[in-house]
Amino acid sequence: MTPAHPTDSAPDRARFVGWLREVAPYVHAFRGRTFVVGCAGELIAAGRLDALVHDLSLLHALGIRLVLVHGSRPQVQAQLAAKGVESRYSRGLRITDAAALACAKEAMGAIRLDIEAAFTQGLPSTPMAHARIRVVGGNFVVARPVGILDGIDFEHTGVVRKVDAEAIRALLDAGHIVLAGPLGYSATGEAFNLTMEDVAAQIAAALGADKLVLITDIDGVRDRAGTHYAELTVAQAENMLAAGEVEADAAYNLPYLLRACRQGVARAHVLPYALDGALLLELFTHGGVGSMVTAEALETLREAGVDDVGGILKLLAPLEEDGTLVRRPRELIEREIAGFTVLEHDGLIYGCAALYAWPEATMGELAALAVDPARQKDGAGERLLKRIEARAREQGLRRLFVLTTRTAHWFIERGFVAADVDDLPLQRQQLYNWQRRSQVLIKDL
Ligand SMILES: CC(C)(COP(=O)(O)OP(=O)(O)OC[C@H]1O[C@@H](n2cnc3c(N)ncnc32)[C@H](O)[C@@H]1OP(=O)(O)O)[C@@H](O)C(=O)NCCC(=O)NCCS
Structure with missing residues (x-):
């Protein structure tokens, strides 16, 4: 027996049509907008890359200009563990020695190939049928070393120094999805290990993107009492951070969202990868599923x-x-x-x-x-x-x-x-x- 289709019964059909109509205003509002989506390496490790790519291909088809930035933390970790090298962290940042940098390069190469493959699939009866999407990467991010902090040399760990927004814009204008990862190159020609969040936030700021979306292992911003915030203004979030009220994992992500907003990005979101379709739910429903930071009150x-x-x-x-x-x-x-x-x-x-x-x-x-x-x-x-x-x-x-x-x-x-x-x-x-x-x-x- 074939399973019941969601439009088999009259009420289901009415609901389906209702949903589609509800989405229409967002479709109009988003066409031609630029979104920078940062996905944590954990999403890929959890086997959710294909689902994300399906959702991104839908956004692409709706005329949204997309930059995808991926992370690689667990992949680098796994490579280091396989080689018997210990990971070292300070201030929540990896200390990237030569061995760790080699692992970061390997991980980034492997992830990039997986992403390119996922965007290329096009079997009939899948969300990717007729998609024909080009993803293009490049040397868009100039990095500089973090340097020595509290007497600790972070070696090849870097931060974003500059983003080649013009190159990214030209690729978006040509209808491509732009791909970036957590590595940047310095003026001296060295590679530096960056965080996905830094790269995504800086690219979003440099492009003056309409949205920055981080898809991570948290379900949004919560305070220490566990209250979830679907929407926060920059001022509200800054006050909560300053008062130490934000739960630890969110306190790591929130400053990147805030920085993007302060630099002109209209909305910055953080979403859980654990929820299938979180990106679509966040973008196309009134309440969303994660947390959204905005420069001003939305309502x-x-x-x-x-x-x-x-x-x-x-x-x-x-x-x-x-x-x-x-x-x-x-x-x-x-x-x-x-x-x-x-x-x-x-x-x-x-x-x-x-x-x-x-x-x-x-x-x-x-x-x-x-x-x-x-x-x-x-x-x-x-x-x-x-x-x-x-x-x-x-x-x-x-x-x-x-x-x-x-x-x-x-x-x-x-x-x-x-x-x-x-x-x-x-x-x-x-x-x-x-x-x-x-x-x-x-x-x-
Ligand atoms: C009337 C209307 C504007 C209310 O909007 P709303 O945002 O739901 O209003 P509120 O949240 O302030 O009030 C909701 C309450 O009104 C009640 N309500 C809604 N429509 C009602 C109606 N036609 N008659 C009596 N009560 C009604 C709801 O049941 C709810 O009460 P409850 O929570 O105790 O059940 C909305 O229902 C609407 O757009 N209706 C269609 C247009 C219309 O009738 N406009 C008035 C023409 S002059």
Whole structure:
């Protein structure tokens, strides 16, 4: 018997279509953007490279410009162990002697070949069918030695000194995925062992990337009490680090995310490789699965501008279709945009409401109140209502009314009371649609 397909039953089909539609705004928002993805060597050691490559090939197909930076820590470790050489660390950094450097070079070569092979697979009926992706590596990273710290010579351990952003950009422009690893070369022609996190963060900063994503062995940023943070602003993260509140593994990753953000990367994420599809979940769902650091708070409740018309139309369309809201053509919304308030998260509009003033009657009309179904029941509707009430008060209006066919109880629970068409401003009475027979509800402000 063939196993059940996720679209075999009607509810499954509806859910599948719903998911795809939910993803559409992100697809639009991400096209042509540059993401730098750093994957820890542990991901490769855990046998998850193919899955990551499948997900990256999907992002590539969606028009996202990708740089993949891989780590090699466990691979170098394994090589050293096989040769009976002891690994030495200080301050969380490997001390790279000649033997360790040889292992780092070998590990990097082997990983690179595995990545190139994974991007080349193209069997039918796999996520890589028709993919035809070119991955291109090169000498993009100039390194310098860490030097001697606390009397300890780190030898061939280095840090990123410069990134050849121009070369990387040219390759991205040509449609390639750019590959980089944790080795860099100095002006004296030597190779230096770097950390994947340093390389990824510096490349992201040099490119002015839209996102830096580190896929590592932690599930995001947690504080010492174990609380997980899905979103943090730079200021919040800096305060937590300074107060020693960040759990140890996250405290290692977080400074790289912060540095990237401070240097102009809009968002920096850390995700667990242990969760299959973590990259897709983080990018295409509202809450994500890891932690995201942003220069500024992501969630805003603000007055709308012309750039928001598209987002508002998308939000209202299904509600107009099913008759919950009256139809408003694009031109009307464009004309009346100044009366709209929107709720935005990470650049996407997910709630809106409009205020129309009837100054002669000192009344305001609340209209087009809508919250994306995926984000309802979280107080968003209430926050929009409060903002509209505040805007009405600022304009000297004394009462707010709403005409509704299906949402009367929601408004009644928030202080509105039933009224008659006669209670509306005179001009509004003339516009009342007797076929729609909406209920009139009024609230004193
Ligand atoms: C009405 C709406 C804006 C509320 O948004 P929201 O972000 O979920 O609002 P809140 O989180 O502040 O409130 C959620 C509460 O309202 C309740 N609610 C939602 N729709 C309701 C309705 N039509 N009638 C009565 N209560 C309703 C929810 O059940 C929830 O209460 P609960 O948690 O006790 O179950 C949203 O449901 C929506 O967009 N609806 C479709 C458009 C619409 O009807 N607009 C008003 C036209 S004038």
